[in-house]
Amino acid sequence: MYLVRRLMGMLPVMLGISFLAFMLVRLAPGGPFDHERRPASPEIERRIREKYHLDEPLLTQYGRYLSGLIRGDLGPSLKYRNHSVSDIVIQGLPVSMTLGLCAFVFALGVGLPSGFYSAAKQGGFGDYASSLIALSGVCVPAFVVGPLLVMEFAVRKKMFPVALFESPMHLVLPTVTLGLYFSGRVSRLLREGMIAVRNAEFVMAARAKGLSDISVLFRHVFRIGVLPVVSYSGPMLADLLTGSFVVENLFQIPGIGVFMVNSSLSRDYTMIVGLVLVYAVLLLVLNLLVDVAYRWLDPRVSYE
Amino acid sequence: MSKPLRIFLQGLFILASGLTSGGCVRQQPRADVVIVNGADPESLDPAIITALEDYRVVPALFEGLTRIDPKTAVPIPGLAENWEVREEGTEYVFQLRPGLRWSTGEPLTADDVVFSWLRLLDPLTAADYAAQLFCVKNGEAFSTNGITDASKVGIHALDRNRVRVQLNHPVPYFLDLCASPTMAVVPRKVIETHGDRWLQVRPLPSSGSHTLEVWRLNDKLRLRKNPLYWDAANTVNSTVEFLPVGSPSTALNLYERGVVDIIWDKDLVPSELLDDLKSRPDFHAFPYIGTYFVRFNTTHPPFNDPRVRQALALAVNKRRIVERIIRGGEPVAHQLVPTGVAKHQAPDGLIPDPDAGRKLLAEAGFPQGKGFPVFQYLFDSAAGGGAKVHAKIAVELQEMWRRELGIRMELRQLEKKVYLAAQNGLDYDLSRSSWLGDYNDPNTFLDLFLSNNGNNRTGWKNARYDGLIHRANLERDDLQRSELLREAESLLVRQEAVVIPLYFYLGFQFYDGNRIEGIHGNILGMSAVRTIRNKAMEKGRDR
Secondary structure, eight states, rough: OOOHHHHHHHHHHHHHHEEEEEHHHHHSSSSSSSOOOOOHHHHHHHHHOOOOOOOOOOOOOHHHHHHHHHHTOOOBBBSSSSSHHHHHHHHHHHHHHHHHHHHHHHHHHHHHHHHHHHHTTTTTTTHHHHHHHHHHHHHSSSHHHHHHHIIIIIIISOSOOOOSSSSTHHHHHHHHHHHHHHEEEEEEEHHHHHHHHTSSSHHHHHHHHTOOOOHHHIIIHHHHHHHHHHHHHHHHHHHHTTTOOHHHHHTOOSSSSSHHHHHHHHTTTHHHHHHHHHHHHHHHHHHHHHHHHHHHOTTOOOOO | OOHHHHHHHHHHHHHHHHHHIIIIIOOOOOSSSSEEESOOSSSOOTTOSSHHHHHHHHHHHOOEEEEOOTTOEEEEEESSSEEEHHHGGEEEEEEEEEOOBBBTTTTTHHHHHHHHHHHHHHHHGGOOOOGGGGTBTTTHHHHHTOOOOGGGEEEEEEEETEEEBBBBSSTTHHHHHHHHHGGGGHHHHHHHHHHGGGGOSSOOOSSSEEEEEEEETTTTTEEEEEETTTGGGOOOOSSEEEEEEEOOHHHHHHHHTTSEEEEGGGGGGGGGGGGHHHTTTTTEEEEEEEEEEEEEEESSTTTTTTTHHHHHHHHHHHHHHIIIISOHHHHHHHHOTTTTOOOOOOOOOOOHHHHHHHHHHHEEEEEEHHHHHOOOEEEOSSSSSHHHHHHHHHHHHHHHHHHHHOOEEEEEEEEEEHHHHHHHHOSSSSEEEEEEEESTTTTHHGGGGGTTTTTTSSSSOHHHHHHHHHHHHOOOOOOHHHHHHHHHHHHHIIOOOOOOEEEEEEEEEEOOOOTESSSOOOOOOOGGGOOEEOOOOOHHHOO
């Protein structure tokens, strides 16, 4: 019941998002067909706008767009006129998702153990060292980390390819570049989460029962302390799965991250709205999954 | 490496392998030649392409009646074997080569040529470059909806192998236009069946030296030799790949690691390294049909006074800009039409002379710049290396004019599309500009500043200029014509100083001459794909 209600609730949200995205992109000056050189006749310019219905009132255009959307048609790209937005999303999204999923696993794989270690050794040298590394991961941006990794491991040591997306080896450096920031965030969140519940009554009770330190940390503290990480995982995964402009550009990965930025610059209206919708759907679905996971992890949470 | 870390990395690797082999990545053997081409082609449809990246690929897929000689950039026979010029240059009859076929085997006939050209003009195609055929009888009227009967347009098939083209007036560069990728011959049946998505069809019929094997946006574009091309015997590679690479450092890394063989644009290598790269044997530069210049908005004071415009032009130290900022060895420009363009006689431009500039400014009522209003210089923040250059040039000009003329200029940087809108709406004082020629003739630059040209964007209208260009293009004697064009250009850059040319572009290619041959740097910057050979790959195969 709860799931159905939540899924139904997404429809008006998506409608609102599509409307806002559709209208907001039109506020930017310039249009998709403004190039360095103009067609020699204004009639040609008019024809192009007419062909893509840009001459109609905005609301009519939006209605047209919605009716296409219901049929699963995101419209033609206005920059890549021989491709539809769906073509581009279908081709690029799996690539971005592959990289995003790897980075997600990397972020959790590195962030969780490091956060756990920090919390267990709270105040000790290990905590400070681990926190310092996590914070550096958060602070140093991908456009610095990426080129450094490429310089060292691809150009100097020739351990990995410098760019492109042709084999699992091609994924290693982009995964680390993309995942490092998130692993730092995960590590910090888990540490704070675990420290906050360390002295809670149910933990005291577990200790009083005579459980060992390590098993108290694993079975009780971690289970509640990881909740902030779970909340964060929804938006994090949505971010990762929809690609990153910096990482995809640097490693020449054929995902949709590059289109996210370039479509705005080229005023590719249909592409912008299409990509916003893809991102919104992912975000809403993943947040729903997070809420479900909460319930499973924390018996105190109820949605009825 | 500790055990858990190893297990973790192995797990990640297995996950990645599963995901990448699950359909996201299809590995193919390396192409004979791999080229970094810059941005993704926006389209491969000859009728709608406008970007340089598209222009470099399309001629390999679709050929016109003529084609460009890769060494000299002059038009040579393409699909047409020869032609006859009649009626004092207003009628051309092209004879197609016998036995021409599409890459899919169907015969390629005169009807295909007529279809392709009418399609370019057809308002429903909405082609930016339809105007290239406005010189054809009734071409403009058909394109802009004056007439709807295509048979009234001066393009007809006389028989299976002959096309007759009637022009409104002689066009001295008509054969150059025929070689332009825009006018290439495209497959009628596929286009009529699939509409805008016709380029997704495989096998795609092609009329050029190669066929389209793979075109994945932001990933790669792979061409394969077309064995049915009329000149297939001279196509020296079997596969060519174009990679769209957005980051200059990535392009250079791929090149250094041997993943790619050719980078063919200066903006595709890091500008910080240009001084080093320039001295390497794999750096190749050649004159290119492009000019970087400054536009004046001539519609309001003080820039409606030619003396003020001349004063500003005289005070610019162009050599300093070229040597300090551009650094690729580009020649300074005092004219609009680049050196090396065919049939061009360069007029004397305004040679930098700050003293003369100060005198002119005083004559215009601003001695030592006193009373001169603060004005703005508009430039764009494009992606890539170009944007940095625009900003540096803006700062340099600001300082030169302050020092030499005592006038104050503010900088106004706008995002590309906003900048274009401002320029089109004459919402600027001075603006950064550049132009790349479409064909190898001075007219491709000079017609921009005709009063009614949409690309004029200066508000400058000059009946004498219009008259000179018009007369030149009716003139059948090459020498007389270039004399008239010279006079017009002199009016533009000297007497009226509507623009300040700063430098002429150079074309750049990075490739190792010991491995790659048959790549040419012609003034149009269009090396023929069919002639590029990778000797190293061939040796590897022979072994």
